[in-house]
Amino acid sequence: MNLKTRKLLDRSFSGMGLVAIAVMAMALVVILAPIIGKGAGAFIFRGTIEHRKVMFNCWNRGNPDQMAEEIAQTDAARQPIYELISTFEAELKEMARTDRKPYKQPLRDLKKAVAGLLGPTPGARTPVLMRQQYGATRKDRADIKLDEILYTEEWDYSNPDAMGVLVKTPRAEQFAGTSLEPLFRTLEKNIDAMLQTHLTFYWQFLIDTSKDSHIFGGIGPEVLGTLYLTLGAMLFAIPMGVIAAIYLCEYAKEGRVISFIRTCISTLAGVPSIVFGLFGLAFFLNTIHISDSKSVLAGSLTLALLVLPTVIRSSEEAILAVPRAYKEAAMSLGAGKWHTVLTVILPAALPGILTGVVISMGRAAGETAPIIFTAAVSVGRPLLPLQTLSQPTPALPWNIYNLCTEHEAVDEIRHVQFGMVFTLIAIVLLLNTVAIIMRARISKKLRG
């Protein structure tokens, strides 16, 4: 092979490598950008007076005098709307029955749509469901609700060969010529005064409990549950994994049994996570009854089993990578085996072990399947540390799935879903960063 060909090959290889890395980076950007963009919407958004009302009523946040003033202002701005409606209702009563009929259903729809935007009519009985006690709390939701008032939507299927077409007709047409017609213009014009939208920074999203299954409030119990599960899993997996790795590397005599065990560990790493979940249910909960219901403890143990192969493998590699010379030096100075392991081998292997821990921590935080049967519930209170032994918890991965698929108002709480994804990624990154910094520090100390 001549020089030119070799150089060309070298260049094309490094070029391909660069392309692969670039593609990966781009994929990462494509995935992360919307998550960060939309996830940030859970924390920073344009909140209406309704949001502040929820905050004030449920968490007692905000200045009461200012709240009263704002509520008075918005009520005043809303008053004309309600007046128009009641005037029209009074007019209807005067009308002949046949004239009244065409307005009956549209009026009912209109009142429902208005309640969606502004909350229940003042003076009316408070609805039972909390989600009906308030209007739109966020600007983006308010825009949609306003649209629902201004237009009726209907699907047109008249052409059998094409897909249905959404037809929007101004609701004003239904009330043309009545005293209600100006309502729509007034509403559109004064919407800002009615809702008093401010830019809101809602960091408490991270610690608040949720009200009315995530329609209001934050994801505090989920965040706490995820931390409990991850740290709990590590609490079991790290000691077990590292001790197993030490045994395999330092104490076990190479033979059929040991190589069989190694194969088993590798196989364990390939078992689908749902199988671990079922195993956790069958073993920890149904067989040894570790707790009466699903619990963080059972979930942590299941997750620990899931990440154990990773921890063992990486610890084993880290221990094997420690120079034999260290071991010989310690032995020649009269150190026993376990003392050598404790004072020389483990400190030198620590950076490698931490790498495995970082990977498995991210995995434990994000796994859904193992906790479905063993630890996770959709809605719950934040747990005290001791309660983790016996009680289930909501956790981010499970709740992301749950809120995106099974929630009755999936569309209303998009911001919560994205906020959860964002928070989960942030937690994993944070845990990883801590571990990486720790590893860098230890490596530096070892290198001198």
Added chain:
Amino acid sequence: MSEEIKMKQAAHFADYEKSKLCCNPDHIKTEDFSVFYGDFEAVKKVTCGFPKGLVTAMIGPSGCGKSTLLRSINRMNDLIPRCRAKGKMVFADEDIYRQDIDVVSLRMRVGMVFQKPNVFPKSIYDNIAYGPRLQGIRKRIELDELVETSLNQAAIWDEVKDRLTSNALGMSGGQQQRLCLARALAVKPEILLMDEPTSALDPKATAKIEDLIAQLREQYTLIIVTHNMQQAARVSDLTAFMYEGTLVEFGKTKEIFTRPKKKQTEDYITGRFG
């Protein structure tokens, strides 16, 4: 074992007995001592003694079993799987290959310096204090004193006294090897084994180690494996020449290098093979 080898060994034992003009008693001795790696016999029925307070050099071509023999003196070969020993190795009236021997305390009495400097990735102080701490010395003053004496013995105190807390891996190779020596001395051994201690060092660092060896004799029994025959000639009182696992000749260094009794020894020393 062939008759020839047996005769050879009997002969060199007789040689050794004759050459024993110094009155130092044997500190450690082997009787029909063999080491196997699996089925391969790396050391073949060696019988010899290392006198107290003298420097014994072991020379021989690569793979002749000299390192293996050295490492079996403090049972470092235990770390190698499938390695086993046969015969006797007597130290302080005890066969150190008996089942119930305490290997840890043996290794405290028989220190070792390795071919490559193998300092721990810890501070200089912690490196030296590692052995004493194992023996249960916890008092700071005692440790400080031990560290200073050991570093002084290894002639490195002046170079490192201002950076005892910095990582030992930051030192040069020669310094590291002297630190290893100091670390071995801190355990207060009786015998010090050195496995090609200067093969990874430059001539200047080598000279320093050789000076140290000269200073350490009398206090310790030193056994050195070396590839460098000049080194053996410079530093040792006795020299053992090994070839293919057998001890070919063992005698005073001067005699071996000037009037070797065996043809093989002569050939090796004059550079005809090896």
